Amino acid sequence: MKNLLEIKDLKVTFPTDDGFVQAVDGVSISVAPGETVAIVGESGSGKTVTSLSVIGLHNRKVTQITGSILVKDKDESLDIVSAPLDKIRSYRGRVVSMIFQDPMSSLHPYYKIGSQLAEAYLVHHPGKKEEANKKALEMLSLVGIPEPQVRAKEYPHQFSGGMRQRVMIAMALMNDPAVLIADEPTTALDVTVQAQILQLLKDLQKNLNMGILLITHDLGVVAQVADRVHVMYAGRIVEQGNVDDIFYSPHAPYTLGLLKSVPRIGSRGSERLKAIPGQPPSLINLPIGCAFAPRCEYISLADENSCENLRPQLLGNSDSHKSRCHVPEEKRDKLFTAEIKGART
Amino acid sequence: MPRFILRRAYFATLTILLVSIVVYGVFSILPFDPAALTCGQKCTPAIVEANRVKLGFDKPLWQQYWLFLSGIFLGRTYGAGSAEFTCPAPSFGYSFNENMCVTDMLAEALPVTINLAIGAFVIWITVGVGLGLLAAKFRGRYPDTISSVFVLLGTSLPTFVTGLFFLIYVTIKWKIVPLSLEGFTPITESPVKYLQYFILPWLTLAILYAAFYTRFTRATVLETLGEDYIRTARAKGLSERVVLLKHTMRAALAPITTSAGLDIAGLIGGAIITESIFNLAGLGRMTLQAVYEFDLSVVVATTILAATVVITMNLIVDIAYGYLDPRVRMK
Numbered sequence: 154m155k156n157l158l159e160i161k162d163l164k165v166t167f168p169t170d171d172g173f174v175q176a177v178d179g180v181s182i183s184v185a186p187g188e189t190v191a192i193v194g195e196s197g198s199g200k201t202v203t204s205l206s207v208i209g210l211h212n213r214k215v216t217q218i219t220g221s222i223l224v225k226d227k228d229e230s231l232d233i234v235s236a237p238l239d240k241i242r243s244y245r246g247r248v249v250s251m252i253f254q255d256p257m258s259s260l261h262p263y264y265k266i267g268s269q270l271a272e273a274y275l276v277h278h279p280g281k282k283e284e285a286n287k288k289a290l291e292m293l294s295l296v297g298i299p300e301p302q303v304r305a306k307e308y309p310h311q312f313s314g315g316m317r318q319r320v321m322i323a324m325a326l327m328n329d330p331a332v333l334i335a336d337e338p339t340t341a342l343d344v345t346v347q348a349q350i351l352q353l354l355k356d357l358q359k360n361l362n363m364g365i366l367l368i369t370h371d372l373g374v375v376a377q378v379a380d381r382v383h384v385m386y387a388g389r390i391v392e393q394g395n396v397d398d399i400f401y402s403p404h405a406p407y408t409l410g411l412l413k414s415v416p417r418i419g420s421r422g423s424e425r426l427k428a429i430p431g432q433p434p435s436l437i438n439l440p441i442g443c444a445f446a447p448r449c450e451y452i453s454l455a456d457e458n459s460c461e462n463l464r465p466q467l468l469g470n471s472d473s474h475k476s477r478c479h480v481p482e483e484k485r486d487k488l489f490t491a492e493i494k495g496a497r498t
Numbered sequence: 499m500p501r502f503i504l505r506r507a508y509f510a511t512l513t514i515l516l517v518s519i520v521v522y523g524v525f526s527i528l529p530f531d532p533a534a535l536t537c538g539q540k541c542t543p544a545i546v547e548a549n550r551v552k553l554g555f556d557k558p559l560w561q562q563y564w565l566f567l568s569g570i571f572l573g574r575t576y577g578a579g580s581a582e583f584t585c586p587a588p589s590f591g592y593s594f595n596e597n598m599c600v601t602d603m604l605a606e607a608l609p610v611t612i613n614l615a616i617g618a619f620v621i622w623i624t625v626g627v628g629l630g631l632l633a634a635k636f637r638g639r640y641p642d643t644i645s646s647v648f649v650l651l652g653t654s655l656p657t658f659v660t661g662l663f664f665l666i667y668v669t670i671k672w673k674i675v676p677l678s679l680e681g682f683t684p685i686t687e688s689p690v691k692y693l694q695y696f697i698l699p700w701l702t703l704a705i706l707y708a709a710f711y712t713r714f715t716r717a718t719v720l721e722t723l724g725e726d727y728i729r730t731a732r733a734k735g736l737s738e739r740v741v742l743l744k745h746t747m748r749a750a751l752a753p754i755t756t757s758a759g760l761d762i763a764g765l766i767g768g769a770i771i772t773e774s775i776f777n778l779a780g781l782g783r784m785t786l787q788a789v790y791e792f793d794l795s796v797v798v799a800t801t802i803l804a805a806t807v808v809i810t811m812n813l814i815v816d817i818a819y820g821y822l823d824p825r826v827r828m829k
Contacts, residue, residue: 208733245735253733258726263748263824273734308824324734 154225157331157364158184158207158249163220163234165202165211172437176202178388179220184332184364189355191367191375193411194385197433200368203385204334207366208251209233209241224249225331247277250325254337256317260309266293266320267305273327292323296353315346322353329361336368351378372415376400381473384408387434387444390467394474402490404469404476406449409489413496427496443479451488455479503817510813517805522563525798535594535792552577553592566591566798590802591795593788600799603784610682611780614703614773615765617696621704622711623758629708630715635742637720645712652709661702661775668698681779699776703769707761714757718750725749752822756815763811767804 165177177199184190192200205211207222222233226248233241253259261269270289271282278284286305293301296319309317318338325333335354339347355378358365367379375382375396382399384392384407392405403409410429431448434440446452446460459479469475470482478485533550534541550556553576554565565574573587585592585599593600633645668674675698683691722728723746731745768782777783781800788796820827 210729210732239737242735242737245733247735251733253726253730255726259730261727261731261745261749263822272736276735310825321730324730 154223154230156183156185156223157225158182158366159221159223160203160207161221161223163203163206163222164218165199165206166217168215168217169437174436175439176388176436177206178439180383180385180388180390182366182383182390184366186331186364187358187362188381189358189365189367189379191369191379191382192385193369193372193375193382195370195433197436198385199388199436200370200385201336202388204251204336204366204368207233207332207334208245208249209236209238213238243277246273246325246330247328248330249332249334250328250330251334251336252318252321252325252338255341256314256321257341259321260317262309265306265308266312270305270320270324270327273324277328288327289323292326293320295326295357296320296323298323314342315349318342318346318350319353322350322357326357326361330363332364332366333358334366334368337370338367339374340369340371347374348377354378372400372411384411387439388436389444389477391445391478392476393467394469394476398474401493402486403493404474404482404485404489405445405478406451406480406485406489407445408476409492410448412493417497443477451478451480451485454481454484454488502820506813506816510809513809514802514806517809518567518802519563521798521801521805522566523559525794525801526559526562528794530792530794532792532794535794549594552581553594590799593793593796595788595791595793596796600795603796604781604799604803607779607781607784609684610778611766611768611773611782613682613685613692613696614699614769614778614780615762617700618703618707618765619758619762621700622707623754625704626708626711627715627754629712631719631742631747633712633716634719634723642716645716649709649713652705653713655705657702657706657769657771658775660705661699661772664698664702665775695778699769699772699778702772702775703765711754711757715750715754718753719746722746722749752819755818755822759811759815759818760808763808766807768800 160180160182163177163180164175167174167176180199180203182190182192182203192203194200202211206218207224211218218234220234223230224233224244226244231240231244231248233244260266264272267286267289270292271285274285274288275282289305290301293305298304298316298319304312309320312320318341322338333354338354339350342350351374354365357363365378367374369375379396381395382393383390384399384405386407392399392403392408394404398404399408400412403412407429410427413427414429416426429448434444434447440446440461442459442461442463443449443465449460452460456479463479465477465479467475467477468482476482476485531546533546533553533555554562557565568574569585569587569589569591571587572589573584574589574591575582575584576592577583585601588601590600590604592598593603596603629645629648633642636642669677676694678691678695680691680695682695685692719742723742728741728745731741736745766781768785769780770782770786772778773780773782774786781803785797785800787793788800
């Protein structure tokens with residue numbers, strides 16, 4: 154297996170009082186060494202559910218998961234979907250690490266930073282306390298925390314938001330993982346701090362040759378760090394491609410809508426944001442056709458009634474750039490590229 | 499931290515002083531003549547007057563309070579001449595009904611109450627926290643159901659029901675625990691007699707409090723399990739056992755400690771019903787008896803003592819909280 158992470162046809166279903174919620178429906182994503190793969194989408198599109206599946210954090214008793222999630226650890230690989238829980242635990246934090254959205258609440262308020270870091274090492278290297286402490290200081294200075302010796306003895310509340318996210322990153326990297334899942338790592342931070350954290354992730358990736366799976370709703374973040382992008386809507390990938398494909402010639406109407414809704418610096422104050430009309434659909438009993446059809450402006454370009462009655466497949470003329478849409482790709486390519494250009498000038 | 503403790507101790511002392519003034523004032527303006535209550539059936543106005551002078555009730559109220567207060571630190575002498583007697587410091591007054599210094603009465607009753615409270619505490623905290631943890635871990639499954647039945651029963655049965663049940667069935671009908679006839683025996687003298695004296699009162703109190711702590715622990719643990727830092731702990735690869743017993747319990751410890759401290763204080767102030775049912779010679783029963791007999795000096799002393807215990811416990815809990823929660827410690 155060349156890739157560090159291979160998600161294939163992942164489906165995640167939660168039972169609720171109102172019926173089954175199909176949070177993720179047939180998602181396939183792969184991450185190679187040194188690569189940053191982004192999942193973009195609005196709240197409820199299934200991006201966080203996907204990322205939690207990779208680390209096996211769903212409650213198996215209630216959640217139905219099918220498909221496969223292969224994670225490579227040196228010569229062996231493990232399918233997180235079917236593996237026993239204690240085997241998955243031995244991968245967590247060692248082969249696959251995760252950093253979360255809110256660094257304010259993701260660190261335990263009652264334990265010192267140093268011991269929280271050391272613990273991450275000790276789980277997978279039992280008894281090696283001295284090594285763990287040494288590694289903790291090493292990682293703290295690696296993520297750019299000054300005076301690690303002093304700071305390691307402090308508690309999370311003595312750190313600022315950006316510093317706490319650095320600590321979270323240091324903690325995730327304690328065992329030199331192959332894959333880092335970053336679930337909205339900068340959402341809770343100031344813009345300037347955001348840029349620093351993203352730069353830090355990029356630098357660390359270069360040094361450690363990690364694969365990063367970046368979950369975000371922020372297209373700015375995607376443009377800054379991602380190599381490949383998957384756009385999710387209602388639990389499915391609606392478009393995937395390289396960053397340039399996605400930003401300069403989007404093929405899915407939803408991607409286009411997202412890009413057009415980004416405010417531009419220098420636009421006049423009186424100009425309204427171009428929001429996508431309507432609401433995302435409920436994930437219980439999705440329509441049989443295209444999930445985006447009720448909000449789509451381009452239905453008239455497709456074959457009659459196909460959008461309402463037929464689920465579009467993830468297809469494309471090139472292997473790297475695929476999308477789900479019934480409108481013929483040639484028509485979309487020209488039209489959407491022109492629209493994006495128009496919106497940006 | 500020492501500054502914080504000093505400040506809190508200063509305010510605690512001030513509060514106790516204030517409480518003593520209010521308590522002393524309230525009981526003194528009650529429409530009883532304390533001197534009249536001190537003499538028996540063959541009472542004459544002359545004896546009442548004599549007793550009034552003897553006990554200092556002839557003086558103005560503020561002087562009486564002052565005598566009471568200084569008595570705590572210096573001891574107090576009553577009467578004059580051959581009838582003179584002294585209650586040594588710390589003196590909380592003199593009970594005419596019992597013909598004893600109140601301090602001596604307290605010294606007899608307090609160990610009983612403290613043993614009652616501590617023993618019950620050990621049982622209820624073990625059962626309550628243990629059961630609460632189990633209920634949280636197996637949420638929605640049968641350990642949770644069983645514990646919620648226990649919670650419902652425990653919180654809805656008043657102590658005079660469980661206490662009487664124990665007394666009537668366990669002691670009298672089934673004869674499992676024999677009636678304790680010898681009264682309070684320190685554990686150092688005879689552990690068997692000590693247990694015989696305390697086991698049922700402990701259980702009576704513990705059932706009520708354990709039920710409350712089961713519910714409290716369950717709720718706190720479930721709330722903590724939903725925290726982001728617990729997800730982080732799991733993402734590190736920690737086992738569920740470590741996540742629950744280390745990360746979750748550490749966070750749940752602070753609120754449980756706070757609650758436990760105040761509940762112990764409440765019990766030391768007097769478990770009146772339980773002590774009365776089991777005829778324990780503790781503070782609660784003593785207070786109740788004093789109220790029946792209008793033995794004001796005893797009521798004043800026990801009320802102030804109870805208030806002092808609550809205030810002191812509050813102080814201890816505050817300090818403990820500082821050690822348990824680093825965010826409080828720094829401020």
